[in-house]
Amino acid sequence: MLVEQCLAGRLEAFDELVGRHQDAVYNLLLKLSGDHTEAADLTQEAFVRAYRKLDGYDPRFSFKNWVITIGVNLAKNRFRHFARRRRIEMEAASPTPSSPSPPDPRLEALEAALGLLPEKLRLPLLLRHVEGCSYAEIAQMLGIGVSAAKMRVMRARDELVQEMNHETKHV
Amino acid sequence: MKPNTSDEHIHNALDGTSAPPPDSEAVTILRQYQEILTALERHRAAAPPGLRARILSQLEPHPQQPRWLPSLHQWWISALSGAAAMLLVAIGWWHWNTRTPLVNVHFELHAPGARQVELVGSFNHWQPGSIRLTGPDASGHWTATVALPEGRHEYLFLVDGQQWVTDPSATVVRPDGFGHVNAIREVTREGTML
Numbered sequence: 001m002l003v004e005q006c007l008a009g010r011l012e013a014f015d016e017l018v019g020r021h022q023d024a025v026y027n028l029l030l031k032l033s034g035d036h037t038e039a040a041d042l043t044q045e046a047f048v049r050a051y052r053k054l055d056g057y058d059p060r061f062s063f064k065n066w067v068i069t070i071g072v073n074l075a076k077n078r079f080r081h082f083a084r085r086r087r088i089e090m091e092a093a094s095p096t097p098s099s100p101s102p103p104d105p106r107l108e109a110l111e112a113a114l115g116l117l118p119e120k121l122r123l124p125l126l127l128r129h130v131e132g133c134s135y136a137e138i139a140q141m142l143g144i145g146v147s148a149a150k151m152r153v154m155r156a157r158d159e160l161v162q163e164m165n166h167e168t169k170h171v
Numbered sequence: 172m173k174p175n176t177s178d179e180h181i182h183n184a185l186d187g188t189s190a191p192p193p194d195s196e197a198v199t200i201l202r203q204y205q206e207i208l209t210a211l212e213r214h215r216a217a218a219p220p221g222l223r224a225r226i227l228s229q230l231e232p233h234p235q236q237p238r239w240l241p242s243l244h245q246w247w248i249s250a251l252s253g254a255a256a257m258l259l260v261a262i263g264w265w266h267w268n269t270r271t272p273l274v275n276v277h278f279e280l281h282a283p284g285a286r287q288v289e290l291v292g293s294f295n296h297w298q299p300g301s302i303r304l305t306g307p308d309a310s311g312h313w314t315a316t317v318a319l320p321e322g323r324h325e326y327l328f329l330v331d332g333q334q335w336v337t338d339p340s341a342t343v344v345r346p347d348g349f350g351h352v353n354a355i356r357e358v359t360r361e362g363t364m365l
């Protein structure tokens with residue numbers, strides 16, 4: 001197991017873990033934060049923290065989900081900043097160098113709609129539909145009940161679709 | 172078309188736990204949901220180039236491999252390194268024996284119907300299979316005595332290889348963030364405190 005090899009001092013084993021999971025962690029944190037630079041910084045910090053407390057990793061659970069949980073907790077500490085940045089970007093209605101707009105207007109509308117969801121709903125939705133987590137895994141990662149996880153995903157889907165309809169009408 | 176937000180059939184169909192709704196309007200709404208969620212799933216961004224290297228640069232360097240056959244002009248470096256290593260080992264051995272003695276800690280669980288009970292915790296890197304309790308005795312108790320270093324240890328019992336059980340005798344516990352509650356045992360030189 002790669003984690004055991006890391007604990008035995010093999011840094012290249014951790015390099016392998018980073019290579020396997022960095023895209024998933026980065027992609028989720030990008031959708032959560034809406035900012036490429038912030039997502040890269042959070043991904044880096046999440047892996048570094050995971051490495052430093054690797055002996056506390058519980059192998060009953062997925063390593064990828066563990067790193068994502070660390071990254072999400074780091075992101076939550078910066079959410080006020082994220083929310084402010086999102087509003088600024090939307091009000092300015094112009095792409096920033098660190099956040100190039102997608103070429104497809106429908107994807108642009110999707111990202112805008114996603115950004116309008118409250119974090120409480122956006123995060124379970126991303127874990128479910130981007131990472132493919134089960135409701136039990138979402139509940140574990142967020143420290144909530146399984147029924148609450150399911151309810152949040154349902155509400156998030158409803159609000160996302162409504163926002164998309166609203167966005168589409170105004171494009 | 173405005174989606175019917177209270178329609179659980181739509182969500183159950185999205186989760187694959189029920190068949191698609193029978194009426195055509197609901198099917199249209201379901202397709203709208205599926206289209207948006209599929210776009211969300213497929214629109215993936217890869218980590219930027221160089222991120223992996225940035226992460227690795229933040230970690231402690233990989234320890235150097237020992238040089239078993241040093242070149243002649245480096246023999247004195249190897250000799251000094253060897254002597255320093257021996258000194259460190261001796262200091263470590265002395266420190267271990269004088270500062271961190273192992274303490275025998277008793278664990279017990281009442282599980283009369285269990286076929287197997289294991290002790291899994293921070294002291295064995297949460298790896299099942301290394302510490303099995305003995306039992307059950309006539310009263311249904313499983314027991315194990317484990318030599319642990321001083322310090323704070325978190326643990327759970329694993330019953331029949333699948334059920335995680337918090338030690339009911341633990342006076343200090345902590346949620347592990349994954350839906351379980353770990354028991355905590357504080358081990359001191361005089362024995363266990365908690």
